[in-house]
Amino acid sequence: MKLKGRVWKYGDNVDTDAIIPARYLNMSTAAELAEHCMEDIDLSFVQEVKPGDIVVGGNNFGCGSSREHAPLALKGAQVSCVVAKSFARIFFRNAINIGLPILECPAAVDGTQAGQTLEVELETGTIRNVDTGAVFHAEAFPPFMLDLIRAGGLVEYTKEQLKERK
Amino acid sequence: MGETMSEKILSKHAGQKLKAGQLAQIPVDLVLANDITAPISLREFKRLGVEKVFDPEKVVLVPDHFAPNKDIKSAEQCKQMREFARSQELAHYFEVGRMGIEHALLPEQGLVRPGEVVVGADSHTCTYGALGAFATGMGSTDIAVAMATGQIWMKVPQTIKFVYKGRLPKWVGGKDLILHTIGDIGVEGALYMAMEFTGEAVGQLSVDGRLTMSNMAIEAGGKAGLFNVDDKTVQYLKGRTDQPYTIYRSDPDAAYARVIEYDVTKLEPQVAFPHLPSNARPLSQVGQVPIDQAVIGSCTNGRLEDLEVAAMLLNGRQVARDVRCIIIPATQQIYLQAVRNGWAEIFVQAGAVLSTPTCGPCLGGHMGILAAGERCVSTTNRNFVGRMGHPQSEVYLAGPAVAAASAVLGRIGGPDEL
Numbered sequence: 001m002k003l004k005g006r007v008w009k010y011g012d013n014v015d016t017d018a019i020i021p022a023r024y025l026n027m028s029t030a031a032e033l034a035e036h037c038m039e040d041i042d043l044s045f046v047q048e049v050k051p052g053d054i055v056v057g058g059n060n061f062g063c064g065s066s067r068e069h070a071p072l073a074l075k076g077a078q079v080s081c082v083v084a085k086s087f088a089r090i091f092f093r094n095a096i097n098i099g100l101p102i103l104e105c106p107a108a109v110d111g112t113q114a115g116q117t118l119e120v121e122l123e124t125g126t127i128r129n130v131d132t133g134a135v136f137h138a139e140a141f142p143p144f145m146l147d148l149i150r151a152g153g154l155v156e157y158t159k160e161q162l163k164e165r166k
Numbered sequence: 167m168g169e170t171m172s173e174k175i176l177s178k179h180a181g182q183k184l185k186a187g188q189l190a191q192i193p194v195d196l197v198l199a200n201d202i203t204a205p206i207s208l209r210e211f212k213r214l215g216v217e218k219v220f221d222p223e224k225v226v227l228v229p230d231h232f233a234p235n236k237d238i239k240s241a242e243q244c245k246q247m248r249e250f251a252r253s254q255e256l257a258h259y260f261e262v263g264r265m266g267i268e269h270a271l272l273p274e275q276g277l278v279r280p281g282e283v284v285v286g287a288d289s290h291t292c293t294y295g296a297l298g299a300f301a302t303g304m305g306s307t308d309i310a311v312a313m314a315t316g317q318i319w320m321k322v323p324q325t326i327k328f329v330y331k332g333r334l335p336k337w338v339g340g341k342d343l344i345l346h347t348i349g350d351i352g353v354e355g356a357l358y359m360a361m362e363f364t365g366e367a368v369g370q371l372s373v374d375g376r377l378t379m380s381n382m383a384i385e386a387g388g389k390a391g392l393f394n395v396d397d398k399t400v401q402y403l404k405g406r407t408d409q410p411y412t413i414y415r416s417d418p419d420a421a422y423a424r425v426i427e428y429d430v431t432k433l434e435p436q437v438a439f440p441h442l443p444s445n446a447r448p449l450s451q452v453g454q455v456p457i458d459q460a461v462i463g464s465c466t467n468g469r470l471e472d473l474e475v476a477a478m479l480l481n482g483r484q485v486a487r488d489v490r491c492i493i494i495p496a497t498q499q500i501y502l503q504a505v506r507n508g509w510a511e512i513f514v515q516a517g518a519v520l521s522t523p524t525c526g527p528c529l530g531g532h533m534g535i536l537a538a539g540e541r542c543v544s545t546t547n548r549n550f551v552g553r554m555g556h557p558q559s560e561v562y563l564a565g566p567a568v569a570a571a572s573a574v575l576g577r578i579g580g581p582d583e584l
Contacts, residue, residue, distance in 0.1 A: 013353055013442060017550040021557075022529035025202040026232060026239035028209070040552035060354040060387060064548060065529070066289040068206050068305035089358050089389055090289055094305035144189050144319070155213050158311050162216070 001122045003080040005052035009114040012058035019070040034076030051078035062091025071095040085109050097154040108136035168417025170325040172360040175300040186324040197312045198286030201229040204247045206306035220316030226258040228268040231525045236532035266497025266523045269293035269465035276406030280395045292383045296376035298395040323389045324423040325360040330367035332431035340375030341565035344382045345436035349446030357387035367430045373402040374471040381466045385443040438563035441551050449580045459542040460573035463494025464528045467545035472566040477509035479570040480516040486576030491518035492534045530554050543572045
């Protein structure tokens with residue numbers, strides 16, 4: 001699958017309170033949460049984000065709370081993919097589980113500016129900066145995680161497993 | 167090469183020898199969710215097409231975050247969870263009035279035992295490592311699958327061993343040790359790893375103090391924060407659980423990713439400045455920081471020992487005129503004990519608020535939200551932008567001694583200044 005979008009760039013340790021402030025956790029649908037995505041650190045995000053846009057972050061993206069509302073909010077905002085130098089553990093699991101594509105690639109983060117356009121090929125982990133022509137290669141997912149992604153997330157994967165068991 | 171505690175516990179559960187780095191399906195002993203994470207779990211549970219949870223004795227639901235219900239939407243979420251608990255006949259659903267903050271409540275109720283694997287839809291599930299269990303936080307979908315199947319995929323983590331040498335100085339507790347540690351290794355210093363807390367100094371900590379340290383393992387990116395079981399742990403478990411449990415210890419030749427030693431002899435109480443828990447400074451280097459609010463509570467520091475410290479310092483003193491001091495016992499049992507010990511009267515006489523158990527202000531939910539420009543010293547666990555309210559407010563993390571002393575002083579300071 002090829003993704004293409006304009007880049008929103010943030011720094012290290014973008015925490016889940018920044019992605020979706022806890023005061024909105026009395027809601028749980030992607031559409032509701034998307035209306036407040038990133039608002040405490042970047043008010044322009046919600047106003048200007050376009051379907052397909054790509055969020056680029058530094059180290060430890062998604063640190064803090066376990067709230068699945070964070071990747072849900074990004075998905076609801078129709079962000080196509082998150083590229084970061086590294087992801088916090090729970091955010092990483094959550095993103096895979098709900099089918100929000102994420103890629104770990106420090107070089108791509110350093111080689112990308114806000115507002116530029118990235119082209120991402122998920123299967124190969126290839127990231128191309130359309131503005132500069134630079135090409136980067138993300139860390140490959142382990143086979144088990146590829147199975148999860150292919151199945152469409154953890155629920156679909158588990159459903160298949162449960163069916164096989166029967 | 168020997169094994170770490172984490173490797174042993176996960177191997178035992180998986181029924182195969184596992185080493186750090188391996189992925190495996192791990193059967194779990196307890197699955198937890200709360201009023202903000204459960205609604206998504208229940209939605210995904212339904213999508214799985216499973217009728218019943220894997221074991222109604224092993225799924226725990228606690229309405230603690232926005233309960234007692236702070237608004238209509240929160241009430242709807244709690245209602246959803248309550249109805250699920252009823253229809254599934256869950257043994258451990260805790261209604262308001264019996265509810266406490268989950269990570270204080272579960273150990274108190276004897277629901278977590280050494281050697282067990284616990285997963286919860288809350289990042290601070292790592293708290294139970296203080297009892298020698300392997301406990302870790304996950305998202306709602308993971309927890310839905312664990313509720314349905316009784317197992318979940320996990321990567322066996324590498325372990326960093328921390329050795330705390332020396333005797334703890336006065337007013338230095340578990341919170342100070344963990345803030346100092348996070349200040350040293352950073353908020354991603356233990357990313358994906360288990361943290362093992364050892365040494366003479368942590369042996370001096372009560373189980374309450376250890377729960378505080380394990381609680382904040384996640385603030386260094388950790389997957390779990392474990393302690394060895396000792397006499398104090400065994401004493402703590404007595405009368406809380408009659409279930410048998412297994413004690414696991416890391417082998418002396420276990421393969422650690424790193425071993426980090428600290429001499430705590432001269433450690434001061436710590437304060438983490440906005441906006442990361444790793445911005446820890448010793449109290450003597452804090453300077454003049456006036457405060458508008460002091461919060462003593464949360465899954466990190468709302469336990470009996472924390473309230474005891476606050477009562478000791480507030481006894482016969484007054485909260486500064488310009489400060490709101492909010493004290494939140496983490497469970498009903500702690501609340502009752504605070505009443506019986508006369509602490510409730512001390513708090514109210516001092517001009518502090520004594521709240522029913524709730525996560526409330528810690529995550530900017532209710533019971534003490536900050537306005538723009540306001541500053542709070544808090545015994546909670548995170549000081550991210552907007553964590554306790556307005557994005558332009560500030561949270562300074564500290565232990566209960568500094569928080570209580572600061573409430574009296576009207577600025578961040580320690581008990582020795584009272």
